[in-house]
Amino acid sequence: MDPEQDHRDVPAAVGQRTRLPLVWFVPIIAALLAGWIALRALITHGPTITIAFKDAAGITAEKTKVRYKSVDVGDVKSVTIDPDHRNIQVSVEIAGFARPFLVSDTRFWIVRPRLGGNGVSGLETLVSGAYIDMDVGRSKTTKREFVGLENPPGITGDVPGKEFVLSTPDLGSLSTGAPVYFHHIQVGQISALALDDDGRGITLKVFIYTPYDRFVTQDSRFWHASGVDMSVDSSGIRLLTESITTILLGGVAFEAPTTSNLSAPAAPETRFELAANRDLAMKPPDRVIEPYVLYFDESLRGLTVGSQVDFLGITVGDVTALHAEYDHVKDRFIFPVFINIYPERIRSRDPKAGAYPGHSSHPLVAHMIDRGYRAQLRSANLLTGQLYIAVDNFPRAAKVKPHPELEPMPLPTVRGNLDELQKTIASVANKIDHLPLEKIGRDVDNVLLSFNNTLSSTTTDAPLTNDVHATLTSVGRAADSLRVFTDYLDQHPEALLRGKAKEDK
């Protein structure tokens, strides 16, 4: 039998099971793989930002990196110049994981070798080329266009610590990065400085590192520690400086007064005054200033702006201005003197009132005027003729109605004792002037002549001479007995109390 024909009548198996052949898993796996790669690329592919710089030295497109804590977070894609030719726009592609870093207070700067007062930085970029460093801010608002810093910031956002504000009229030799000292230990640095809007002062920001920031209390005093402070006194020459660095760079020191009882750490951004030196800083702060005016009708020669106002020996204020006014009605000159009084320097004994009651001291001053307190010009130095203003009690002074409602409030004055002194001296001089000195001289001459005659008229055998002899003899005897007495007393001092001892004993 032909095997070909054998099974012609047997029906073949019907069709084939339609199933997905195994081979189709290959493209499925490929698709999954490609999808995963694409997804990962989408995630890791971050946003593109632009950073404006004044100068792009060392920045190369496609080569320069952006780093955060020395980790690459982005690549410079292009470097272009602004249409107005002012800035360089550096376009940077940031990695996806760094997306949260791009907030409004994030800062960028170019790291290149720098030589500064506090050392050399960025030396590694000599070999590796410049890169852009960044400091991540704390803001929540995202940002895509940044302005790069020209200089690296002294303090990066991840350094723990607190920032405080200092205001000073004089910057001295301070600069950004200058050290801040606490007991001669560097605990921070100046992070920023700017001129005030009104141009009258300078606002500094100082950054104090943790854990030193807790030493900045509400009562801390800051002062310039720049340069050298030399003083000569009875113990010799004193040379004060914080460190060699401050001589070159300037610096700030702070400390709380030993008497301070406000030991709570100050809140960040607390404002302090920056004093010129330690002594000024340690003075009690004059937070309250009350202006007064004094009208004198005598010469102000010797009184200057800055002269002290003295209240029973305590300096309570100083002179701020001197003027001269002509009074047409009374046809005389009046000299108004403007003074500042610092009422905090006089403390209340009432413990509830605190250091300063918080309200104007005008009612108290009015009361004191009623009791006879007056201002007076006094001489601080007779040789140089310097004057100061004394506030003292003059019970017999004429009554004056106080005017606490005026601003500045006038304080009544009495004529200075300097005037009286001058008058006394003048009258003494006048009297001396009127003494009949020539006549006195002649009289003395006559007296001496007659005395001489008297002496020459006496002779040796005159009765007066005998009397003198007798008198001298008795005086000699008296002296002898006195000697015996003192000799005995020397040997028996108890005789003064017990009487003379008996001889037979």
Add this chain to the structure above:
Amino acid sequence: MNENFVTARARGLMLCDVCGFLMQFKSKRPENIHCPRCGQAVYPRKPASLQRTAALVLAAAILYFPANMLPIMRTSTLTYVDNNTILSGIIELWSGNSWPLAIFVFFVSILVPLLKLAALSLLIISTHYQWRWRLQERTRLYRFLEFIGRWSMLDVFVVGLLVALVKLRGLATVTAGPGVPLFASVVILTMYASQAFDPRLMWDHQASSTPDPIRGS
């Protein structure tokens, strides 16, 4: 074409690929049969040839994009790190005035895989729809694909060589990027695809006027 050509399959015969044993097949859909002499699985035509080829071509086409977009070589020197894709490497060669090499690498690494994918797709579609168009040229194309396929691996070899050679510790290193395995898989997938394709299928329709025991026409 000469219509008198007779194929082995039309005669119900087939050849063992390994030992050359000539045998008959009886069923219309011969599956799971083997050579009685050497035991090799035998079939008159490669089973599911078109499907396999299509699947592998599709997979290769999918992987072709990431393979070209991801870096294949990472050059790190002291000063910078450079990631090179195949294309950026070619551009670098070109701008470095090595344009003959650039052209060669472009041809071998970009154009050849692309051509292979396109040609295989053409073969699959034309065979599936039983076109009788330019059968000889299509066969020549298939032979060309088989020949050229191995050259596509050149890039992978170059990277492998560089990684092994450039190991100046600290100064410069070259490491293979994620594009290399992808590129290698594209090349391998296309090679398997061209292998899975059975060129005899193209000719079967040309000879379909003669009685076909399988199709029973």
